[in-house]
Amino acid sequence: MKFRRGRDLDESFTAFVATRSHRLVAxxxxxxxxxxxxRDIVQTVLVRAYQRWSRIEHDDPYGYVQRSVTNAVTDWWRTAHQRHERPVDVIPESPSGPDSAFEDRSVLLAALDLLTDRERAVVVLRYFDDHTERDVAKALGISVGTVKSTCHTALRKMRVTLDDEVRGPSPLHGTKEQS
Structure with missing residues (x-):
């Protein structure tokens, strides 16, 4: 296989970043x-991917980079106790575009925040990225059965939150609307 150098390689990588980085950040x-x-995680992963671009661009570059992002997030969770900085709870900007398909992104993020790290990863990989249970198990280093049970538990937690958000506060028991 002949490896490209210089401008062609840079153009290929730039095109990849332009078309896929938004989805990777989401x-x-x-x-x-x-x-x-x-954004920081994706940027770090893209820097590493650029260094290997001539080897990965012909196979499945999106799959490679997406897996790298998943691994980087997992590493971020594992080293959380070593950091002194803490992310803010309120996101200062309102995202728009292809990754804001959910009507109220803040509600979705709030529901995801209720999940453990493993539950969150399983739900994102399974439903947002549309991976099979087997692929999720392989990516996270767990069994397929663990993926299924974790997914079940996580979705139940999210449904309660999302249902409460959609329905609003429940009326008092025993009161009926008068006609």
């Missing part, structure tokens, strides 16, 4: 829960 944000942290 993926990372759903995993870690913080937009700015997600």
């Amino acid at each position: 993926h990372a944000e759903l995993l870690c829960g913080h937009r700015e942290q997600a």
Whole structure:
């Protein structure tokens, strides 16, 4: 295989970043829960990917980089106790564009915040990125059964939150609307 150098390689990588970075940031944000942290993680992963671009561009570059983002977020969770900085709870900007398909992104992020790190990763990989249970298990180093049970528990937690948000506060028991 002949490796390209220089301008062609740079153009190929630039095109990849232009078309895929938005989705990668959305993926990372759903995993870690913080937009700015997600951007930092994706930027770091893209720097590493650029260094290997001539080897990965012909296979499945998006799959490679997405897996790298997932691994970087996992590393970020594992080293959280070593950091003194803390991400903010309120995201200062309102995202718009292809990754804001959910009507109220803040409600979705709030529901994801209720999940453990593992539950969040399983839900994001399974439903946002549309991976199979087997792929999620392989990516996270857990069994398929663990993916299924974790997903079940996580979705139940999210449904309660999302249902409460949609329905609003429940009326007092025993009161009926008068006609």
